Amino acid sequence: MFKLLLIEDDRTLFQEIEERLSQWSYEVYGVEDFNRVMETFTKTEPALVIIDIQLPKFDGFHWCRMIREHSNVPIIFLSSRDHPTDMVMSMNLGADDFIQKPFHFDVLVAKIQAILRRVYNYNTETNELKTWLGATIDYERNRVTNDQGAIDLTKNEVLILKQLIEKKSKVVSREELINRLWEDERFVSDNTLTVNVNRLRKKLTDIGLEQAIETKVGQGYVAKEQMEP
Known part of the structure; x- marks a missing residue:
């Protein structure tokens, strides 16, 4: 219960x-x-x-x-x-x-x-660490760490990041993210996803990963496989 x-x-x-x-x-x-x-x-x-x-x-x-x-x-x-x-x-x-x-x-x-x-x-299924763009993602603790610091993420932010990283360099549609996070898009405002992604980006910027997630207008989002020089 x-x-x-x-x-x-x-x-x-x-x-x-x-x-x-x-x-x-x-x-x-x-x-x-x-x-x-x-x-x-x-x-x-x-x-x-x-x-x-x-x-x-x-x-x-x-x-x-x-x-x-x-x-x-x-x-x-x-x-x-x-x-x-x-x-x-x-x-x-x-x-x-x-x-x-x-x-x-x-x-x-x-x-x-x-x-x-x-x-x-x-939380019970995911206990591994993931490395991405020089950062370590601790899915159990909802934390991303690199040589510029550490950020704590909410559950939604971690799940968005996990979904993007699993398909890095590929476009993940907004509909796919909404269905993964909330399971039924009928109950979700499209703006809710936008706010969550923007908040995730802001936190990533704090540790030097401001360009790590790219928006593909009219398509969705992409987690980059490498940072541009």
Whole structure:
């Protein structure tokens, strides 16, 4: 049974989500004191976190930042606001997905199932190190290291990088990446993939690999086999 932490101050919505998720054998925990969200997170040790953006005391973006300082646990944002910048901000902070209220409950379940299956099956199956462009990729620790430093990646970023490296020098289409990451593209905004790739590129730039991933307009992305001089 997976433990989920639902950071939601609307008690009616919380109870509805808790009831529905418990039917799928998920163990759902909530937050009683919104000044102590991190204490609840640490005590619960959830497999996945669902965060509303509008919360008392501090917003969901604040708590996402705090969680990301300590953990790469998958995070899904919920929002009743219709601002594209909210989704972009969520992804830039390291969230794995974004759902706008009101939402169909089947969509939430599908996203939770896809993320849990991807993250936890992937972690148990992948323990090897990979060398690429002079960098060592530790798939188990979600870390890329070279002589210029080390970067920590989210689960989505690691999976994007892994998919590209497995087919280095070949174009990997956006549709292929979406299906690999989220398994059902009907539930994914195309912008979600763009944000994840851009965030991965920014991190790679920090260790001198700013040209490692090339965009093929209208086709997809390519992981280079060697860097240009």
